[in-house]
Amino acid sequence: AQTIHQWPVAEIKAVGSPLSLGCTIKGKSSPNLYWYWQATGGTLQQLFYSITVGQVESVVQLNLSASRPKDDQFILSTEKLLLSHSGFYLCAWSLDRSAETLYFGSGTRLTVL
Amino acid sequence: GDSVTQTEGLVTLTEGLPVMLNCTYQSTYSPFLFWYVQHLNEAPKLLLKSFTDNKRPEHQGFHATLHKSSSSFHLQKSSAQLSDSALYYCALSVQGTGSKLSFGKGAKLTVSP
Numbered sequence: 001a002q003t004i005h006q007w008p009v010a011e012i013k014a015v016g017s018p019l020s021l022g023c024t025i026k027g028k029s030s031p032n033l034y035w036y037w038q039a040t041g042g043t044l045q046q047l048f049y050s051i052t053v054g055q056v057e058s059v060v061q062l063n064l065s066a067s068r069p070k071d072d073q074f075i076l077s078t079e080k081l082l083l084s085h086s087g088f089y090l091c092a093w094s095l096d097r098s099a100e101t102l103y104f105g106s107g108t109r110l111t112v113l
Numbered sequence: 114g115d116s117v118t119q120t121e122g123l124v125t126l127t128e129g130l131p132v133m134l135n136c137t138y139q140s141t142y143s144p145f146l147f148w149y150v151q152h153l154n155e156a157p158k159l160l161l162k163s164f165t166d167n168k169r170p171e172h173q174g175f176h177a178t179l180h181k182s183s184s185s186f187h188l189q190k191s192s193a194q195l196s197d198s199a200l201y202y203c204a205l206s207v208q209g210t211g212s213k214l215s216f217g218k219g220a221k222l223t224v225s226p
Contacts, residue, residue, distance in 0.1 A: 034214075044157065044202060044216040059213070090156055101147070102214060104156035 002027040006105035021076040023091030031093040033074040038088040115140045119217035132190040136203030146186035151200040
């Protein structure tokens with residue numbers, strides 16, 4: 001069975017500080033990987049997606065970056081957090097490229113103060 | 114571009130009454146439509162996905178029918194349960210893009226005794 005693990009579960013960070021969020025998928029080779037962001041009370045906004053190792057496409061510019069250093073790992077980061085970065089970050093994977101059923105991780109709750 | 118519209122932001126129902134959440138879409142191509150459900154403090158999970166052969170998907174008592182003539186994929190259930198209280202997102206994916214699932218703004222369903 002496939003599992004998706006996100007870390008950390010929650011973070012409280014200061015404005016201007018760096019951030020690194022991680023996501024690991026086990027039991028599935030070469031998945032499509034995604035980062036989504038959900039502001040409090042807001043919808044799910046896709047931030048990045050990756051089809052293969054070393055390749056990441058940006059969907060929305062939010063002063064964030066993403067990398068895929070391994071087939072099963074997806075990292076979201078920034079060097080300087082903004083207040084507007086607060087929210088719920090979700091990693092997801094899919095394998096069905098024709099219909100994109102997404103399987104989400106449990107998410108990271110980020111509070112920027 | 115491709116987009117999904119959910120008109121109800123908040124829906125409050127009494128247990129036992131029927132549920133209907135609206136979803137309409139705009140797409141240049143023939144899309145796949147999805148319903149995702151997100152319970153409080155949990156990650157979104159797939160509830161239903163449209164079929165290419167026009168079968169009506171059903172899960173946990175919920176069903177939805179893709180009507181191409183009206184560009185709709187409304188979510189229905191004959192009798193609401195307390196455990197149905199959650200956020201419901203309609204989403205769209207275009208076959209072959211392999212990378213983007215567009216979500217609606219979501220509808221918060223609250224079922225009371």
